[in-house]
Amino acid sequence: MKKKIRLLGVIFAIALTLAFTSMAVKAGEVSTVNVTAENNTITVSGDAADDVAAVTIQVYDETGSNLLAMKTTSVDDNNKYSQAIELANGTYTVKAANYSGGNFIVKENVVVDSTAISNNGTGTETANGNNATATETEATGNNATEKSAAKTGDSFTMGVSILTLAALASTTALVISKKKSK
């Protein structure tokens, strides 16, 4: 019986390790990008890996092909970055990446509308081959509501899946051991 309990513990520990490893931010990459807009200023913020010292933020037109604005900013000791950028009214695509180069994290359909009373930003986010977990904002008129989104195939989902598998494996092992002990 003791051996089985040990086995269960080992399986659980491996599952936890796998889950946290897969949830960790990919080295050298920016992991999330959030955009809020107020009047003619957007604030771009997010998280980056521990080894990212600075972030480059690029603002493209709606098609995502014409670079209109660019700023670089530091990453603080909590691995977070934030940078305000002034823009004219319009719809933009915002991209963020490690200052030294890497995958872009993209926020599309960012609307800047200075005529609105309050606009906390609109947009949909696409991650390019990274392990992002992200906060996605949706606007209802001018009053933004915010929700968390786990992206399909991202590490968060993978982590949960691994944990679920581990739990199933543990339960199965427990049931088998109980049956055998009977």
Place this chain on the structure above:
Amino acid sequence: MKNKVKVIAVFLVVTLLALSVTAFADDGGAPQWNDGAVYFVWADGDGEENNFYYHKITQVVGGGEMNYVPVSTITYDNDNTIKYDIKNRTRTAHYQNGTTSESNSYEFVWMSGFEAIKDTNEFLNLTTTEKFEYLFENDLTVNPIAAINGANCISTMGDLAFKLTIYNDAVGTYQGVSIGVPSTYEYFPAFWDQVFHWNVVDISETTKENPAVFDAFLLEKTLRIGKTAASRPIVSVTPLDVPEKAVTISSAGDFGWDITYNSNYYDEVEFELRDNAGNSYYIVLQRTNVKLKNLMGDTTRAVYAAVYYPQNESYENYSVFLKINYKDGKTQTKIISAPVKGIEGENGDFIDAYETDGGENLKQCWYKLDGITHDRNSNVESFYITIIKKSATTETFGGTLAGSGDGIQFKDSGKGFKRVLGGSN
């Protein structure tokens, strides 16, 4: 026969003398560095009643080695009770704007030329103001090119013949640091002279709000900072207002401290330096790999940016992102994706290529900053440059080579555009 030999010898001597005089005249007629000594001349006050003094500084070593001279030794050669007051000075401004300021002026003066005239009636009968004018007009003053002075020192590049610093040797006044690299420079850009690159800074009397500023080359990842002669040891170096991951500081023992940059983004970091007496000093290391060239053509005054990058890279890898602020408040952004060829290089040579040698392990290329001129009619107030590497795909970013915030900021100084400290964000 002997007479003929004598005549020939005299003829040869005269000819040689004539040739040397001609060569001297061809060189601009100015006495040059040849004698291991230089004069320091100064005026002691304002108006017509000020006095003219001079001191001969001897045993000056030529070349790239810095000569340190304590100010307490700078006394009038004809009366050693008259001392030079380094804290009460201005500089004659012939070179900068064509005007002359004679109050508390000082100059370094070539020895042989000055000794030939200093006791003549022609010179002695001049007023102090006229004496300074005379020295300048007769090319006896040492060109102060690239000299960097501080609160407690006067430094001269000696017209590239020697380096000399007169420092305040009163206790607790002068504090100098030298900034270099731990061993040898990996990169040494062409805009620095191999021999006369100036790496000494007076940091005395600096504050967090008014720090000393030193230009370093961006791509050199690790810089070493240490005390100079006649200064106290630096016991700590602390980066200010940047995340911990921005730079790594490590002790280099008696040589000082090594500062390793973890990203090219950190191109204007301020550091607090403390000496072993508990005094704090402040310095900004301003790193750059971009130099502007304000061209003075007949019809246009175009502005070009020289970008320096590793020798194993190509100009085809880079683009310039340019943000322009106009005087009417408008802004404009541009991408300059290709450099130009056919402009004048560092030494006045014509470069018929898109890239050329940029110094040790470096290449350089030139981007014409379209829309920016440095004439009176220019509507450009300032502009920012960011150098980016071209991306391999739309989903990946190639990387930023240089620039922080909006980029490296340049402002119209009235004599062309110049980099602005702290203007990047």
